[in-house]
Amino acid sequence: MSEPLVVLKDVNKHFGDLHVLKDINVTVERGEVVILIGPSGSGKSTLCRTINRLETFESGSITIDGKELPEEGKELAALRSDVGMVFQSFNLFAHKTILENVTLGPMKVRGIKKAEAEKRAMELLERVGIAHQAHKYPAQLSGGQQQRVAIARSLAMDPKVMLFDEPTSALDPEMITEVLDVMVQLAKSGMTMIVVTHEMGFARKAADRVVFLSDGEVHEQATPEEFFTHPKSDRAKDFLGKILTH
Amino acid sequence: MGDFFSNYDILGAFWVTVQLSVLSAIGALVIGTVVAVLRISPVGVLRLIGSLYVNLIRNTPLTLLMVSSILGLTFILGLQISEQNTRNAYWWAVIMLSVYHAAFVCEAIRSGVNTIPAGQAEAARSIGLTFGQSMREVLLPQAFRGAIAPLGSTLIALIKNTTVAAVILGTAEAAGLLAQITENEGASLPLFFVFALGFVVLTLPIGIGITNLSRRLAVKR
Ligand SMILES: Nc1ncnc2c1ncn2[C@@H]1O[C@H](COP(=O)(O)OP(=O)(O)OP(=O)(O)O)[C@@H](O)[C@H]1O
Ligand SMILES: [Mg+2]
Numbered sequence: 001m002s003e004p005l006v007v008l009k010d011v012n013k014h015f016g017d018l019h020v021l022k023d024i025n026v027t028v029e030r031g032e033v034v035i036l037i038g039p040s041g042s043g044k045s046t047l048c049r050t051i052n053r054l055e056t057f058e059s060g061s062i063t064i065d066g067k068e069l070p071e072e073g074k075e076l077a078a079l080r081s082d083v084g085m086v087f088q089s090f091n092l093f094a095h096k097t098i099l100e101n102v103t104l105g106p107m108k109v110r111g112i113k114k115a116e117a118e119k120r121a122m123e124l125l126e127r128v129g130i131a132h133q134a135h136k137y138p139a140q141l142s143g144g145q146q147q148r149v150a151i152a153r154s155l156a157m158d159p160k161v162m163l164f165d166e167p168t169s170a171l172d173p174e175m176i177t178e179v180l181d182v183m184v185q186l187a188k189s190g191m192t193m194i195v196v197t198h199e200m201g202f203a204r205k206a207a208d209r210v211v212f213l214s215d216g217e218v219h220e221q222a223t224p225e226e227f228f229t230h231p232k233s234d235r236a237k238d239f240l241g242k243i244l245t246h
Numbered sequence: 247m248g249d250f251f252s253n254y255d256i257l258g259a260f261w262v263t264v265q266l267s268v269l270s271a272i273g274a275l276v277i278g279t280v281v282a283v284l285r286i287s288p289v290g291v292l293r294l295i296g297s298l299y300v301n302l303i304r305n306t307p308l309t310l311l312m313v314s315s316i317l318g319l320t321f322i323l324g325l326q327i328s329e330q331n332t333r334n335a336y337w338w339a340v341i342m343l344s345v346y347h348a349a350f351v352c353e354a355i356r357s358g359v360n361t362i363p364a365g366q367a368e369a370a371r372s373i374g375l376t377f378g379q380s381m382r383e384v385l386l387p388q389a390f391r392g393a394i395a396p397l398g399s400t401l402i403a404l405i406k407n408t409t410v411a412a413v414i415l416g417t418a419e420a421a422g423l424l425a426q427i428t429e430n431e432g433a434s435l436p437l438f439f440v441f442a443l444g445f446v447v448l449t450l451p452i453g454i455g456i457t458n459l460s461r462r463l464a465v466k467r
Contacts, residue, residue: 054368072288074376081374091365094465095388104383105373139466150369157373 003066005030005161005192006051011060013050020046021057022216028161028194033187035203035224036196038213039239044196047213048165051194052083065160081109084154084162088170090146092138092153098125099134102153109157117156124152128182144175148182161192168199198243200228212236250427250437259423260444266339266408266419267448271401273344278351282389283381285352286359296352303349308410311342316414332418339411343404350400358393359385363467391463398456402449420444 006028013021020043028034036044049055051062053069053076062069064083070076092101102121106112112120125131128148130141138146147167154162164183168176180202187193187206197203203210203224210227212220212235219233231237250256284296303311315338319325327337362385370380390397409421417426424441428434 052372054372077371077374077376079374080372083372085369085372087365087369089363089365091363091369093366093369093384094467095391105375108379108383109374137466153373 002030004028005032005065006194007061007063008047008051009061009063011047011050011057011062013046013055013057015046020216021050024060024216024218026211026218026221028192031190031192032209033191033193033195033207035207035210036194036213037198037203037210037239039242042213043216044213045165048085048163048194048196051163052080052085054085077109081105081157082160084157084159086147086150086154086162086164086167088166090138090143090150090170092146092149094138097135097137098130098141098149101138101149102156105153105157121152121156124155125149127155127185128152129178142175143171144178147171147175147179151179151182151186155186161194162186164193164195164197166196166198168197200224204228212239214239250431250434250440254423254427256420256423256440256444259418259420260448262336262415262419263405263408263444264448266336266343266411267401267405269340270343270347270408271404273340274347274351274400274404275397277344277348279355279386281348281352282355282359283386285356286385288377300349300352303346304353306346308342308346308407309413311346312339312410312413315339315342332415335414335416336418339408339415343408343411347400347404347407350403351397354393354396354400355386355389357396358389358391361392361465362388388465391460391465394456394460394463398452398460401456402452405449405452406445 004027006026008024008026011021011024012019024047026034036047038044046055050057051064064079067079069079092098093104096104099118099121102124103114103117106117106120107114122131122134125134128151130145130149130152133141133145138149141149167183168179171179176199180199183193183195183202184206195202195207207224210222210224211218212227212231212233214235220227220231220236222232227236228240231240281296281299284292285300287293316335320334320338326334328334366384366388367380370384375383408419411419412422412425415422417423420441424437427437
């Protein structure tokens with residue numbers, strides 16, 4: 001049996017006095033799609049960001065494909081390139097065209113030739129439905145389109161795992177579906193994904209497991225069906241009660 | 247009036263002003279960019295060096311820097327750039343103008359960096375770019391575009407500050423020559439006007455160009 005792709009062991013993190021992550025133990029298998037869910041301020045974003053070390057942590061360990069995250073420098077950069085990240089606010093490079101956004105990483109980090117990088121970028125943009133806008137700038141696209149480009153930009157690095165931090169919560173309702181469709185497709189293609197989202201439709205359709213986080217602790221892990229219909233912990237019941245009535 | 251132009255090389259002096267401006271602007275841009283990168287680097291010591299540079303240089307009068315180059319560095323320490331005294335002074339003027347205005351260029355670029363949302367650097371890091379690569383590819387290009395207006399003001403200040411070089415250059419550049427003519431021929435309002443106009447001719451188009459450029463190159467978010 002091959003080892004899990006992402007392993008978090010006893011991870012602890014503080015922001016000053018605030019203990020944001022408490023003894024987090026989570027493993028993610030290859031090809032698995034895991035949803036991180038929990039109340040605001042429970043540490044979902046922080047957990048996501050520690051996995052590619054946009055945030056540091058004090059104790060415990062995080063390994064990706066058997067390799068522990070390096071502290072800083074070139075090795076860390078190399079490891080990060082294997083971990084895709086999609087942000088709530090898209091964060092496309094504002095001064096570069098859509099095509100340049102997607103080719104930058106492959107060319108600079110992987111050393112791929114321009115022509116080849118562009119060919120692959122166009123395939124990915126085709127896949128997310130933005131190929132015809134390749135020469136526009138990010139500000140000329142709608143939020144949903146920008147987010148799909150951001151997904152293509154991550155995919156261009158051929159990541160082993162992709163992290164999504166509330167990828168649809170900055171979007172107008174009519175654009176949410178177009179982004180979720182791309183993500184469902186991605187999940188079906190076998191990508192390993194860790195997704196912070198409150199979109200239960202997506203969770204039910206694409207996720208293998210839900211990890212419920214509250215106050216920096218993992219309170220429950222279950223299949224989406226089980227979690228949404230029979231939550232075990234009181235905190236999860238309370239939380240689901242709140243989001244379901246809204 | 248015509249006498250002044252035939253007896254003195256007024257255009258030649260302004261030509262030196264232009265040379266000083268162009269060379270020092272390039273120098274200031276290069277040094278200023280390096281210092282700006284130091285000031286935003288993740289390494290504490292480098293940030294400290296950057297901020298020491300800016301605070302030390304920015305708060306020293308330019309005249310003092312000019313004079314100390316010749317008096318201190320050449321006469322006392324024997325640091326001579328050229329055997330020939332006027333060339334030596336010329337290059338010291340370029341260096342001191344560069345070093346001085348680099349502090350302002352650095353601050354202009356830093357203000358440009360502050361216009362960039364934090365997500366840009368995070369996205370750059372998350373696709374695996376190193377610090378240097380994120381600087382070159384993502385942060386500096388956006389910072390320069392956001393800093394065109396303050397960089398333009400710095401350039402205009404630099405052009406006018408070339409006059410300070412007169413303290414070591416003598417009559418070679420415009421302000422020095424003006425002082426010389428005034429001393430020889432007596433003060434003349436039209437003459438002052440001609441020299442003032444000379445500087446306006448140099449700086450006004452830059453001001454207009456900068457305004458256009460900053461509008462055209464602004465990063466749309
Ligand atoms: N850079 C920071 N400095 C200090 N405190 C922070 C920082 N980032 C987050 N926090 C705090 O850490 C806690 C967890 O934040 P985090 O953003 O991970 O929560 P979250 O679960 O993603 O919440 P949300 O659903 O609102 O996005 C919060 O109390 C937050 O205020
Ligand atoms: Mg969050």
